[in-house]
Amino acid sequence: MTLFAALFSHYRRHPLQLLALALMIVLATTLWTGVHHLTDRARVSLAESERAVAGQQQLVRDDGQPVTVQDFANLRRAGLCVMPWLEVRRPPPAGRVIGVDPFAATCFGDQAPGQAGSDALNGEPFLDIGEAAQLSTNGGEGVLSLLVPQTVDPAQLPPGYQLRGFSLGPATGELGESFLLNLDALGVLVLLITALLVRSVYQLGLVQRRESFALLTRFGVPGGRVWGWLLAEMAALTALCVLPGLWLGRWLAALLGGGFGAALENLFDTPLYAVGAGGVAVPALVMGAVVLAACFADRRLLRYLPAARYVGTWPAALVGLVVGLLLVRFATVLGWLFAGIALVFVAVGVLTPRALAGMAQWRARAGEGLGKWRRRELAVVFRRLALPVVALQFAVAMVLAVQALVSTFENTFEVWLGQRLEAEFYVEVPAFVAVADGVHYLDGLAGLGDWHLVQRGRAQLESAGGTPALPQVDLFAISPVGPLVTGWTLLVAAPDAWSRLAAGEGVMVNEQLARRQGYEPGDTITFRLDGRARTLPVLGVYADYGRPAGEILTAGQVLPAAFQPRFVSFSINPGALAMDDVRQGLAAAWGTEALTARDNQSIQTLASGVFDQTFLLTRAITVLTLVLAGASLLIMGWVFFTTRVWYYRLLSVWGLTRREAANQLRWLAVALTGCVALVALPLGVWLTWVLVARINPLAFGWSLPMAVYPGFWLEMLGWCLLIGVVISLLMGRQLRGLTPAPAMANVAAGGER
Amino acid sequence: MTEPVVQVTGLSKRFATGADAVTVLAELSFALPAGASLALTGRSGSGKSTLLNLLCGLEAPEAGRLQVFGEAFAAGDDGVAGDASARWARLRRRAIGVVFQDANLMPALTLLENVRLRATLAGQPTAPAADWLARLGLAELANRYPDQVSGGQRQRAALAMVFAMNPGLILADEPTGSLDHHTADDVADSLFSLQQHSGCGLILATHDPALAARCQYRLDLGHDRPELAATSALPSAAAPP
Ligand SMILES: Nc1ncnc2c1ncn2[C@@H]1O[C@H](COP(=O)(O)OP(=O)(O)O)[C@@H](O)[C@H]1O
C-alpha cells in the first residue's frame, strides 16, 4: 500500500468527514465569492458612474432652449470638441440607454465619457447615437446634451452658448464608496470566518488521524513526507471544491445582485455595466491559499498531542487586544486602523475560548453536584471546540454589526436626503432670467406651501491671521430661512441657531468642514466673499454625507449684492396648489418654456429602494454565514460528543433517567451557544462603532450616527439558543443506544478535561 | 435466612444482530443472599456483562423475572422505558453501585468531587468523601483529576465513590481487568474488605480464577445450565438457597 493510500484510507473509513470538509470548502467559497463578486460589481459600477458624472462639462444655450442636433453641427463647424450624449428613457423594464458618438469622442482623448471599458460602447446600455435616436422616436423620451472636455476655455465659446457642469444625477458617490468599503470589510470578515470553519473541520479529521501518523513515523516514514502528502491531498480537494463553490457564489451574487445593481443604477442615475464573467483565477487562488493556510498554518497539528488543548498564548493575546483597541481608537491612517481591527479579531479569537472556559470553571467552584459537573463540562467544550466557537462568535458579531450598519445607513440616509432635498419640488432657475421675478411671483402666490431660494457659490476660507492658505469651500445660501430647514435633525446647534442664522448673525458648516478645520458651534469662521472678508460665529454643524467638499450655510441676505451665484434654484412645497401650475407660473414670470420641476419624492423612493435591496443582500449573506457557523459547530460538536457520550451514559448508570441525562446535554448546548451570543454582542457593537465612527470619518470625513438595536440583539440571542437546542437534539441521538461501554481510547486514560 | 437481595427467575436475553440472533442467557435462575458476594465467570462473550446490565436495568430481558431489593421487574414491562425504567433509575441512584473496568470517573471533576457527586446523587450529601478516599489510600490525590493519577488509583477512587453512596449491592464488571497483577490485588483487597465491612451484596464479573475464588458464590456462565455454587470462601458452607 502506498503512503497516499494509507493516508487516504482514513477517509474511506470516515466518508462523512471527507464530505463535511468538501462541503465546508464549497460553502466557504460560495459565500466569499458571492460577497466578492457583488463588491466587485458595485465597485466597477461606481467607478463607471463616477467617470460618467465627474469631470464633464456641457454646453447650454443662453436662451434656455434645449440644445438640438443643429447646435451640435454648428459647434463642430466652429471647431469645438463636442460630443452628443443622447439619453433615452424607455418605460420599464427596458430602462434607460445612452447614445454616444464614438467618432465625436475622439477629440476627448482618454477623458471621453462612456469609454470606461474596452467594449463599453458595444455593450448595453451605451449605444451608437443613431440607434438611440431611433429608440427615442419610437416612444422613448430623449434628452440631448452636448459634452465638452474640461480643457475648454469659456472665452473661446461661440456666442449664444455657455458652460455648465454636467451631472447625471445627485452626487451621492461617496455614500456608495462608503458602502463598498463596508462590503469589503464584510468580505474580509467572511473570509476569516470561513478560514476558521475550514480549519476546524480539517483539524477534527487530523485529530483522529494522528494515531496513524505516529504509526507511519514508527515505520520510518519521515514527517516531512507525510506533511507533503497531506498538503497534496488537501490541495487536490481544494481544487475540486473551489470551482463549484465559485460557480455557486456567482449564482448567488446574480440572484441577489440583480436587484441590487438595478437599485444602485437608479440611485446614481447612471447605467451599470454588466461585468462579464470576470477572472476565475484570482478568487480561486485566494480561496485556495486561504484554505491551505488555514489548514497548514502550523505543523503542531501533526504532532500527537494526547490532550491537545487550545493553544495560544493569552498574555500575548491580551497585549494584542489592548494594542489593537488603541490603534483603532487613535489611528489617523486607514491602514493602521485595519491593522488594529485585525489585531483585535485575532486576540479575541485566542482569548474568547479561554475566557469562557475560565468563566465556566470559576462558576463551577460555587456549584455543587450536577451543577458543578455541567460547568466543568462546559469549560471542556469551550476549550475543545474553540475554533467553531470563535467562528460562531465572529459570525454573530458580523451579523449584529451589519444589521446595525445597514439600518443606520438607511435611517440616516433617509433623514439626510429629506434634509438635503428640503422640499417636495425643486426648480432650477435658468441663467438668463431675473431671479427676483421668481421671488416676486412666489411671494404673491396664495396657497403655496413653504419655499426658499437657494444660491450656491464658492467662498475662500481665511484663517484669523489673514493668511489665505485655507481651501475654498462651497457656499450655500438660502432665503428666507424657514420651516424647510429649521426642522433639520442631523444638526448640532444651539437652540436659537436658526433665528440667528436668519438674521445673518452667523453661519452653519457641514460636518466635513467642521472636522477638517476643527470648527465647533461657538467658534468663529472667517471667509472671503467677492473680495470682502467677514468673520461670523459658527452656529451649528450639519451632516452632509454626499460629497467631500466643505460647505458654509448662510442666509441669503449675507451675500453681497454683487455676488454671482454659480447655481440658483427654488425649493418649493406646492401646498394647496398643483406643482405643475406653479411651474408654469414661474415659466411665465420668466418668459421661458424650458423649466422643469424635479420631484424629490421619487429620489427618496429610489434611495429607500437601494437600502431595501442592500438589506436583502446583507441579510442573506449574514444568515448564510450564521447557518454555516452553526453547522460547523454541529459537525464538530457531534464528533467531539462521541468522545463524551460515555459520561452521559455514566450519569444514567448513576441513576439519572434518560430524560434527566438528555436535559444535562440540552443545558450544555444551550449554555454554549448562549454564551457565544453574549460574547459576540460586545464585539458586534464594537465593530459597528468601528465601521460608522472610525472607518467612515477616516475614509470620507463624515461619520454616521451610532445606533444600537437591542431588539435585534434579542433576536440573535434567540437564534443562538435555537442553534443550541438543535445541536442538543441531534447529539441526543447518540444517547439512545444503551450499551454502556466506554468506546474511546482517551476515555480509558482518565478522559480529557 | 434473610430475604435474598437479588432473585432471578427464568431470565433470558437475546441480541438480534441483523438477520441472526444470539442467545446470551437462557432460562437463568439464581438468588443471592443479602451481604453475600458472587463471582460471575466464563470466557469472554459468555454474557457476564450482559447479566450485570440486566441486574441494574441497563438492559431489558427477553423473558423471566427479576427481583432486586424486593422491587420486582418482569420481561415485557419494558425495562428501559416507562415506569420500570424510572424504578430502575431510582435503584441505581441510591442502592446499586456499579464499577466498570475503567472510565468510572467524570474527567472534569477531581477524585474528591467525583466521590461527592456520586454520594450526593445517592442522597448522601454529607458522606465523608475525603475519608473514603483516605481509606483507599488516596488522601494525597483527592484533588487530582482522573488523568493525573494511575489506572489503579482511578479504580480505587471508583470504589471510594461506590462505598460513599452506601449501596446495598455492588455490581463490578472486571474491576481489575485493566490493571497489572500487583495493582489488581491491591484493588481487590480494598473491595473485599470494604464490602465485608459494610455488609452490602457484591456481584463481580471476572475471568480471573483467583479473584473469583475470593467470592462466596460463583456462577459459571460458560456452562450450558449455569448454577450458583458456593466456594471455599463461604465460611459456613451454607447451601445456596
Ligand atoms: N448490544 C449488543 N448487541 C449485540 N450483541 C451484543 C450486545 N452486547 C453484547 N452482545 C453480545 O452478547 C454476548 C455477550 O456479551 P458480554 O455480556 O459482553 O460478554 P462478557 O462480558 O462475558 O465478555 C457477546 O457475544 C456479545 O457479542
Ligand SMILES: [Mg+2]
Ligand atoms: Mg464483559
